[in-house]
Amino acid sequence: MPAPDAFLDVRDLRIHFPTDDGLVRSVDGLNFSLQRGKTLGIVGESGSGKSVTSLGILGLHNKRNARVSGEIVLDGTDIVNADPETVRKMRGRRMAMIFQDPLSAMHPYYTVGTQIIEAYRVHNNVSKAVAKKHAIDMLGRVGIPQPNRRVDDYPHQFSGGMRQRAMIAMALSCDPELLIADEPTTALDVTVQAQILDLMRDLQQEFNSALIIITHDLGVVAELADDVLVMYGGKCIEYGSAVTIFEEPEHPYTWGLLGSMPRLDRGVTKRLLPIKGNPPSLINVPSGCAFHPRCAYEAQTGGLGSTQVPELVEAGRGHLVRCHLPVAERKRIWQEQVRPKLEAAS
Amino acid sequence: ACGGGGTDSNTDSSGGGTTTTAAFDAANGKVFNPSDKKGGTLKMAISDSWDSVDPGDTYYALSWNLARLYTRSLTMFKVGPGKTSAELTGDLAEGLGVPSDGGKTWTYKLRPGLKFEDGTPITSKDVEYGVSRSLEKPTLVNGPTYFNDFLDLKGYKGPYTSKGQDNPAIDTPDDLTVVFHLNKPFGGFDYFAQIPATAPVPAAKDTGAKYKEHVVSSGPYKFASYEDGKHFTLVRNDQWDQATDPNRKALPDGYDVTIGAQADDIDNQIIDGSLDVDLAGTGVQPAALSRVLGQPDLKARADNPLAARLNYTSINPNIAPLNNIECRKAVEYAADKTSYQTAYGGPEAGGEIATGLMPPQIPGFQKLDVFSSGADNKGDLDKAKAALQACGQPNGFETNVAFRAERPKEKAAAEALQQSLARVGIKLTLKGFPVGDYFALYAGKPSYRNENNLGLMINSWGADWNDGFGFLSQIVDGRVIRDTGGSSNLSVNIPEVNTMIDGAIAETDTAKRDADWGAIDKRVMEEAVILPGVWGKAVTLRSKNTTNVFVNDAYGMYDYLSMGVQ
Amino acid sequence: MVVGPDASISDQVPVGEPPAEAEGSQKAIEGRSLGQIAWRRLKRDKAAMAGGIVIILLILIAIFAPLIVHAWGYPPNSFHQETMDPATQSPTSTFPFGHFDSKHLMGVEPPFGRDIFSRVLYGARISLLIAFLSTLLSVVIGATLGVIAGFLGGWADWVISRAMDLFLAFPILVFAIALAGVIPDKAFGLSGDTLRIVLLIFIIGFFNWGYMARIVRGQTLSLREREFVDAARSLGARNGYILRKELLPNLLAPILIYATLLIPTNILFEAGLSFLGVGIRPPTATWGGMLSEAVHYYTIPHYMFWPGLAIFITVLAFNLFGDGLRDALDPKTR
Amino acid sequence: MTESTARESVTTQAPQQEALLSVTGLQKHFPITKGLFKRQVAAVKAVDGIDFEVFKGETLGLVGESGCGKSTTGRLITRLAEPTAGKIMFDGKDISHLSTGAMRPFRRDMQMIFQDPFSSLNPRHTVGSIVGAPFHIQGVKTEHGTKRAVQDLLKLVGLNPEHYNRYPHEFSGGQRQRIGIARTLALKPKLIVADEPVSALDVSIQAQVVNLLEDLQTELGLTYVVIAHDLSVVRHISDRVAVMYLGKIVEVADRETLYANPRHPYTVALMSAVPVPNPRRREANQRERVLLTGDVPSPIDPPTGCRFRTRCWKAQDICATEEPPLVVRPGDAPGHQTACHFPVADDEQVVGRTKAA
Amino acid sequence: MVSYIIRRLFGAVLTLVIVSMITFGIFYLVPRWAGGTPESLASRYVGRTANAQQVAEAAHGLGLDKPFFTQYWDWFQAIFVGRDFSFGATQAHCPAPCLGYSFIGRNPVLPDILDRLPVTASLAFGAAIIWVIFGVATGVLSALRRGSIFDRMAMGVALGGVSLPIFWTGLVSLVLFSYTLHWTAPGSSYTPIEQNPGQWAYDLILPWITLALLFSAAYARLTRAGMLETMGEDYIRTARAKGLKEHTVVTRHGLRAALTPIATIFGLDVGLLLGGAVLTESTFGLQGIGKYAIDAISANDMPKVMGFVLFAAGFVVIANLIVDVVYAVIDPRVRLA
Numbered sequence A: 001m002p003a004p005d006a007f008l009d010v011r012d013l014r015i016h017f018p019t020d021d022g023l024v025r026s027v028d029g030l031n032f033s034l035q036r037g038k039t040l041g042i043v044g045e046s047g048s049g050k051s052v053t054s055l056g057i058l059g060l061h062n063k064r065n066a067r068v069s070g071e072i073v074l075d076g077t078d079i080v081n082a083d084p085e086t087v088r089k090m091r092g093r094r095m096a097m098i099f100q101d102p103l104s105a106m107h108p109y110y111t112v113g114t115q116i117i118e119a120y121r122v123h124n125n126v127s128k129a130v131a132k133k134h135a136i137d138m139l140g141r142v143g144i145p146q147p148n149r150r151v152d153d154y155p156h157q158f159s160g161g162m163r164q165r166a167m168i169a170m171a172l173s174c175d176p177e178l179l180i181a182d183e184p185t186t187a188l189d190v191t192v193q194a195q196i197l198d199l200m201r202d203l204q205q206e207f208n209s210a211l212i213i214i215t216h217d218l219g220v221v222a223e224l225a226d227d228v229l230v231m232y233g234g235k236c237i238e239y240g241s242a243v244t245i246f247e248e249p250e251h252p253y254t255w256g257l258l259g260s261m262p263r264l265d266r267g268v269t270k271r272l273l274p275i276k277g278n279p280p281s282l283i284n285v286p287s288g289c290a291f292h293p294r295c296a297y298e299a300q301t302g303g304l305g306s307t308q309v310p311e312l313v314e315a316g317r318g319h320l321v322r323c324h325l326p327v328a329e330r331k332r333i334w335q336e337q338v339r340p341k342l343e344a345a346s
Numbered sequence B: 001a002c003g004g005g006g007t008d009s010n011t012d013s014s015g016g017g018t019t020t021t022a023a024f025d026a027a028n029g030k031v032f033n034p035s036d037k038k039g040g041t042l043k044m045a046i047s048d049s050w051d052s053v054d055p056g057d058t059y060y061a062l063s064w065n066l067a068r069l070y071t072r073s074l075t076m077f078k079v080g081p082g083k084t085s086a087e088l089t090g091d092l093a094e095g096l097g098v099p100s101d102g103g104k105t106w107t108y109k110l111r112p113g114l115k116f117e118d119g120t121p122i123t124s125k126d127v128e129y130g131v132s133r134s135l136e137k138p139t140l141v142n143g144p145t146y147f148n149d150f151l152d153l154k155g156y157k158g159p160y161t162s163k164g165q166d167n168p169a170i171d172t173p174d175d176l177t178v179v180f181h182l183n184k185p186f187g188g189f190d191y192f193a194q195i196p197a198t199a200p201v202p203a204a205k206d207t208g209a210k211y212k213e214h215v216v217s218s219g220p221y222k223f224a225s226y227e228d229g230k231h232f233t234l235v236r237n238d239q240w241d242q243a244t245d246p247n248r249k250a251l252p253d254g255y256d257v258t259i260g261a262q263a264d265d266i267d268n269q270i271i272d273g274s275l276d277v278d279l280a281g282t283g284v285q286p287a288a289l290s291r292v293l294g295q296p297d298l299k300a301r302a303d304n305p306l307a308a309r310l311n312y313t314s315i316n317p318n319i320a321p322l323n324n325i326e327c328r329k330a331v332e333y334a335a336d337k338t339s340y341q342t343a344y345g346g347p348e349a350g351g352e353i354a355t356g357l358m359p360p361q362i363p364g365f366q367k368l369d370v371f372s373s374g375a376d377n378k379g380d381l382d383k384a385k386a387a388l389q390a391c392g393q394p395n396g397f398e399t400n401v402a403f404r405a406e407r408p409k410e411k412a413a414a415e416a417l418q419q420s421l422a423r424v425g426i427k428l429t430l431k432g433f434p435v436g437d438y439f440a441l442y443a444g445k446p447s448y449r450n451e452n453n454l455g456l457m458i459n460s461w462g463a464d465w466n467d468g469f470g471f472l473s474q475i476v477d478g479r480v481i482r483d484t485g486g487s488s489n490l491s492v493n494i495p496e497v498n499t500m501i502d503g504a505i506a507e508t509d510t511a512k513r514d515a516d517w518g519a520i521d522k523r524v525m526e527e528a529v530i531l532p533g534v535w536g537k538a539v540t541l542r543s544k545n546t547t548n549v550f551v552n553d554a555y556g557m558y559d560y561l562s563m564g565v566q
Numbered sequence C: 001m002v003v004g005p006d007a008s009i010s011d012q013v014p015v016g017e018p019p020a021e022a023e024g025s026q027k028a029i030e031g032r033s034l035g036q037i038a039w040r041r042l043k044r045d046k047a048a049m050a051g052g053i054v055i056i057l058l059i060l061i062a063i064f065a066p067l068i069v070h071a072w073g074y075p076p077n078s079f080h081q082e083t084m085d086p087a088t089q090s091p092t093s094t095f096p097f098g099h100f101d102s103k104h105l106m107g108v109e110p111p112f113g114r115d116i117f118s119r120v121l122y123g124a125r126i127s128l129l130i131a132f133l134s135t136l137l138s139v140v141i142g143a144t145l146g147v148i149a150g151f152l153g154g155w156a157d158w159v160i161s162r163a164m165d166l167f168l169a170f171p172i173l174v175f176a177i178a179l180a181g182v183i184p185d186k187a188f189g190l191s192g193d194t195l196r197i198v199l200l201i202f203i204i205g206f207f208n209w210g211y212m213a214r215i216v217r218g219q220t221l222s223l224r225e226r227e228f229v230d231a232a233r234s235l236g237a238r239n240g241y242i243l244r245k246e247l248l249p250n251l252l253a254p255i256l257i258y259a260t261l262l263i264p265t266n267i268l269f270e271a272g273l274s275f276l277g278v279g280i281r282p283p284t285a286t287w288g289g290m291l292s293e294a295v296h297y298y299t300i301p302h303y304m305f306w307p308g309l310a311i312f313i314t315v316l317a318f319n320l321f322g323d324g325l326r327d328a329l330d331p332k333t334r
Numbered sequence D: 001m002t003e004s005t006a007r008e009s010v011t012t013q014a015p016q017q018e019a020l021l022s023v024t025g026l027q028k029h030f031p032i033t034k035g036l037f038k039r040q041v042a043a044v045k046a047v048d049g050i051d052f053e054v055f056k057g058e059t060l061g062l063v064g065e066s067g068c069g070k071s072t073t074g075r076l077i078t079r080l081a082e083p084t085a086g087k088i089m090f091d092g093k094d095i096s097h098l099s100t101g102a103m104r105p106f107r108r109d110m111q112m113i114f115q116d117p118f119s120s121l122n123p124r125h126t127v128g129s130i131v132g133a134p135f136h137i138q139g140v141k142t143e144h145g146t147k148r149a150v151q152d153l154l155k156l157v158g159l160n161p162e163h164y165n166r167y168p169h170e171f172s173g174g175q176r177q178r179i180g181i182a183r184t185l186a187l188k189p190k191l192i193v194a195d196e197p198v199s200a201l202d203v204s205i206q207a208q209v210v211n212l213l214e215d216l217q218t219e220l221g222l223t224y225v226v227i228a229h230d231l232s233v234v235r236h237i238s239d240r241v242a243v244m245y246l247g248k249i250v251e252v253a254d255r256e257t258l259y260a261n262p263r264h265p266y267t268v269a270l271m272s273a274v275p276v277p278n279p280r281r282r283e284a285n286q287r288e289r290v291l292l293t294g295d296v297p298s299p300i301d302p303p304t305g306c307r308f309r310t311r312c313w314k315a316q317d318i319c320a321t322e323e324p325p326l327v328v329r330p331g332d333a334p335g336h337q338t339a340c341h342f343p344v345a346d347d348e349q350v351v352g353r354t355k356a357a
Numbered sequence E: 001m002v003s004y005i006i007r008r009l010f011g012a013v014l015t016l017v018i019v020s021m022i023t024f025g026i027f028y029l030v031p032r033w034a035g036g037t038p039e040s041l042a043s044r045y046v047g048r049t050a051n052a053q054q055v056a057e058a059a060h061g062l063g064l065d066k067p068f069f070t071q072y073w074d075w076f077q078a079i080f081v082g083r084d085f086s087f088g089a090t091q092a093h094c095p096a097p098c099l100g101y102s103f104i105g106r107n108p109v110l111p112d113i114l115d116r117l118p119v120t121a122s123l124a125f126g127a128a129i130i131w132v133i134f135g136v137a138t139g140v141l142s143a144l145r146r147g148s149i150f151d152r153m154a155m156g157v158a159l160g161g162v163s164l165p166i167f168w169t170g171l172v173s174l175v176l177f178s179y180t181l182h183w184t185a186p187g188s189s190y191t192p193i194e195q196n197p198g199q200w201a202y203d204l205i206l207p208w209i210t211l212a213l214l215f216s217a218a219y220a221r222l223t224r225a226g227m228l229e230t231m232g233e234d235y236i237r238t239a240r241a242k243g244l245k246e247h248t249v250v251t252r253h254g255l256r257a258a259l260t261p262i263a264t265i266f267g268l269d270v271g272l273l274l275g276g277a278v279l280t281e282s283t284f285g286l287q288g289i290g291k292y293a294i295d296a297i298s299a300n301d302m303p304k305v306m307g308f309v310l311f312a313a314g315f316v317v318i319a320n321l322i323v324d325v326v327y328a329v330i331d332p333r334v335r336l337a
């Protein structure tokens, strides 16, 4: 997976939080890389470490309560080990982020315009007036009607979708090369979500930036991502192109995710196929394969699941899977057992 | 007079004499640092406020002492240390009053050439007006009531109430003559004539209760500024003529008086010299006391005057079981006088243990020992128990002791009584009352004190002037007790005493009169309605800057008229 | 309810509780209530525990003051004039800070030489009694009105909220002083110290409920929005049931927290009143009263040191404990 | 739900079915007050005159965008809120304005599942007392005592009956939702209104709960009203679906009909906006999507006539003046009602029409 | 906004009226419980020679014999039209706005209070400046260095600060700094600022510091809690993600939001203090409004106490109002119609 020409290269990223209750291993050995102009989707259950990863890439973890190790190389600079000032200068300018809840992510006391201007002026030595023109420009670009008037509104005067657009405008104000969107549409209605997703796709193409989209909605991933990284318990358990992940997934957890999801594009299935049990605790991560307590095929690993952490191994071209099941067996189960069930229409 | 008051020389001081050596009590009975140098501003301060600077509306000794700076009354006490001040002399008047009609009519002749601060001449009419307005107690509530009681007013109530009427008790045959008509003979009228109420007040400038805000000066100083309850300054009155005034030296150029300062700060400021006098004249605070008495340099700047003041406890004879004289005697015997003394500040700051009412410096004083509290003054418990037995309360009884809540010394006295009476089973409950209403609404109101079972009431009294009448008349005459409250006499209503008082008043022979008052004292003591505590003393401090300092025995504090500054 | 066979609701993938493995991790927290969790958290907070221990000690001291004084001191009101120089009103002892000995552990106070140790101990009784009971009163009034305002809303809320504003607008201290000053000497069949104490409790408690009510109202408002209240309602629960069973258990924590934080305020309040001379009548010892007397003798600092220290320690202990309790019980910090 | 035919028969026969709940002209206006005297100046017209029926044994899905009045509708029919106008008939009886006391007997037959598994369980109560509360409140005696009944219920929803004495905070979101479901089942209700029962749950857990709900329905013959904004979940779970827009129902039909032939432009737009988890369809999908512009208007001051007209690409003058009634449009299946002057025709070439695969 | 302010003003006035009614009620009723009659109340103001009839006349002239509501109404309307009193022969006039007339001091209450306001205001504002600077700075530093030694020490001191009674700290510091070391002015010192600003500050520095100590402690704790909360908000993360300097993040984004609730508490505290820092003023012997109240109480001068209570409540109510309006200005979310 590591590509020499990668724009973003994350190697063995570990982010641990020491807490009163024990060490929280939110991210535990994550590797991936990303090219300019490409989109990576990260999916996984709540608490699987998606947001922590994204904050890690921006270097936003507080040294005092987070232990970050590994490497995050953005265009040649290792963010984990660079000095804070360098990382700060990169934030906003070279990499930017869109957050899940645009209302709480914007400062309630400053106008939308002010907040965009601020983002622009940290990195560009321009006058306020110029920055304001830029802000209006950006608001217009993300499809806010009458941007020159709305620029002086406060976030709470915007509707949910407009806020998220404003967030995007703010994130894009310095033409960042890497854009991370952490659940950008979870708080929005479907119709608005569709607008925002379109907008992001268009803007990404326009700026040719690298995009990481974090979500637990497989539909969103399918709409945007070129590659998909499936996280479970702080680890990557499957990685591949979007088509691969949706059509030839090999990890039982990925199967579970697909089975849990009712789909409008298929007939009504008789029953959903959920994953049994509950997501793992990140403090007492289950021994061996973190997924083994919930895995329907655990028996077939011959006890390996509970004792040994499986390696992330290549299962096909650019397709990596972290599973004890033999490759052939996985392919068989998918083809013979799981897929038919998923596709069974009522 | 409340808040100071009293008079007479120290027993050991001969009167007169001067000294320049700083020593303890150097300004008591002698003039310390005599000087004629004029100039400077004398800085005074007081922690509480007092009733008023209006000469017709004040009853505080300090106020009478101070009023002489800006008003002149008909007569005044002679200015000087020791016994000097026991004598009266003319002030506005050329000399003392001339009695006629067997002491029922008193005539005063004013000095010529007297002027108010605005230059208008002072006439006998102004004196009459001053006295008349002081009769208006509903408006000018504070002053003494001697003129109301003794003048032959024939229903005249004062210039506000009896508008347009002339005061029938005062005649002004010419501009320089004032004649007073009394309703009974009274030999000591010259004492009345020194009350500030006889100071002249121009009728046109009288604003009733608000006159205090601008008192028109007849003395050497006049008000330059006046902020009620906070601060005022006096400056020289250029219309005052030294030639008309043999008694006043008027040394400083002005006076600066701060009201409502913090008591401890006053002490500290006098110690470091940024203040000259504590106007209250009641001595240093407990905090400074140990310092003053302990540090020789400070002690040399302190005096220990004895005030004509009795701190005592009234025993209410109208409630059970104190209506039985034996129970009252039990209280008298059981009380520990030393702790009473300690409560007031010990032998030097507190006073001498009292055995009767009249302080030693009052003429007619005799050493009484009606209820001996034992050799060590700690009470005679055996006699107390015997008295209780006689009273039919062998195991003691319960009652309340009232005191003024804001006065720590009275509170301490109540605590001291509580402890000492508990030794014979008399249980006291302490009840503090607000100072302002102590006499008007609580202890001073017969219905209240009887209904609320106030058996003992802490009290304190200073002579209006140093003679038997001036000391005793307001506290032992049962006829001054009023149902509406407000009397200082809380417990003494003995018909026999009332008659004796009338006799003493009518008595013209001074020696016999003094003896009469002494007898009254004894008779009251025998009734066991007053538990004497201590005759007040104070440790007072003079600043390093003061000159011509001495204790005026008429007021029991430094003489404010004579003091100068370096 | 008769339940159908288990099998019918589990087909290919079991929907039931995950089997044994998950059980293991849950065992550790079996049946632990929020209270127990809070207690565990509190135990870890050393400062709060220290505060708690001091509070318990103080309460014990207050209860057993007569016994302790019997062993180590003198009755609080008894005089020891021999320890004071009557002329200077300062201790006879040459030791600069007054008369100490095995029976006067903190020296004596002027002017009669009363034992400071026993007075401080007896003062604890009054201070704590008044603080506790007035807090209780504030809590009862405040919590009741707060709950009513928050739960019923509408005009009840409007009236109570205005009343709250009103009480918060009063210059409480002055008002309390004025009231304590004009109150009769005998009332409601009580007199003396008992009446004073009852009165102070009433005054302090009565003028302090506004803050408590405001907090409880806020909490109730937010609780009312929680779905479990709707759930109870949808089951047909009456208002009384919802108040008692659903809201009250959740309000106990904030009430407890603010009660512990109100106690130190009330201790200071009482001390302030006594300091200004409108507290308990003399000679009964109170800390504020002792301080106000010590002021007259400020040149000998140990008179004001001991009662001041007593107030400080008590208030600090309650504050520490209250803070700790807040951290332990506050769901936000969980 | 063992037989898919059973469901079909339900849907086709729907109009003839006996209605358990029927709602007519239901309104809820929240007053907005202002000034010293709390003068009412306006109202949030959260629900503004809706009619629908819920038949015995079926599941009615209620979808729509945030703020369109779904929850309010749910609260109205369970009488947690007092309707401003309109009539709610439950099991043949009018319950629209019953008092709390008079409502109590009906509560047994009508229960509600709440959205947020964290706030719907009182953190201070044990699971036992939470699930036992219905017995307690309704004064129901159970055969083997409340504890046994509660444990049976816990087993029924797939929880370990041993957990009787635990507190909600010791459970995961999915488990909590099961506790909530157990509580609603205690009194054997006929109708369960579920307000977003799974939207707070993770996808994998969501499926468990959806399955549980379906299983219970089969088992106990329950009737559901399921409120959700996730159209795929609604489609999965419902027999009939009602689409709401700004306090109004704009379209009702049985599931197949609605998803295959949506008539109302809003329904069309809504469905086209759902992202499809199929990366191969991405390009095609984008072309087919109907992108709505603008925001949902304020329910305080909704547009005249048809409320959707401000965002509708087919809107004409009449839409502003005349409010389209919710009726069966010519040519539509019985029970497929649409409130639109210009419904989208079956074969209409709208940008963004996705045929069911 | 304007209508909001008007509405709030209306409410404020209403609150004051009710405060005045309650106060009046208490001071009217309690003396009567204590056995007071119109005559006994009046007897205090008529001197010692008055007979029962004069007392009764005075009681009538002062209106003490009227029923509660009449008395209240007389008192209330005096605020707008002034009022006359009769002490028998003499009359007194209390010009509008008349907050009461002291029968003991024979003067209207309001001018007295206004006269003392500068002292209290000097005390309150001076102390406020100190405590805001120290309290907020300490709170911010503590929050930023949460768990550090500085934080622990600062919070320990702060807890100590709020646990110390002000009259004690005041006394101890007076004894130490004024009487022993002579660094600061002794108690009871006050010089009007217009006379000598230097002296003014010198005289007040000790009361300021003492008062500020108490409040700094409280504000440090508040600020710390507020900062910890806001620094955990999503918008702080956003600000950092924009690449802002940490300093900007803390001040412009964190502190700005954390200070809003503190600003409102600050307004109320200053309002309360302007209504009389009773304990501080009596400890330091400052002739401010609080001391005025205490003195009035010990003199049992009820009209003064009444006037004071209303005046002080007025400050709180006005402070409340200002705080709400300011809140609406600094927090755009609460801008109301």
Ligand SMILES: Nc1ncnc2c1ncn2[C@@H]1O[C@H](COP(=O)(O)OP(=O)(O)OP(=O)(O)O)[C@@H](O)[C@H]1O
Pocket: A017, A019, A024, A025, A026, A044, A045, A046, A047, A048, A049, A050, A051, A052, A053, A065, A216, A282
């Ligand atoms: N500062 C922190 N201290 C301790 N634990 C933390 C901290 N930040 C995150 N975690 C823990 O790390 C885990 C991963 O959190 P993260 O926010 O990355 O999950 P997520 O995948 O984004 O979930 P969601 O879908 O709910 O957003 C969680 O268990 C969380 O509790």
Ligand SMILES: Nc1ncnc2c1ncn2[C@@H]1O[C@H](COP(=O)(O)OP(=O)(O)OP(=O)(O)O)[C@@H](O)[C@H]1O
Pocket: D030, D044, D045, D046, D047, D064, D065, D066, D067, D068, D069, D070, D071, D072, D073, D229, D299
């Ligand atoms: N108690 C209330 N007072 C005033 N307005 C309310 C109240 N409850 C709901 N509303 C308003 O009524 C409208 C409908 O709200 P409702 O909660 O029913 O929407 P919803 O469809 O459930 O939305 P969501 O999908 O966000 O849950 C909204 O505009 C909401 O703001």
Ligand SMILES: [Mg+2]
Pocket: A050, A051, A052, A182
């Ligand atoms: Mg996340």
Ligand SMILES: [Mg+2]
Pocket: D070, D071, D072
């Ligand atoms: Mg809803």
Ligand code: NI
Pocket: B001, B002, B003, B005, B059, B461, B462
């Ligand atoms: Ni006197």
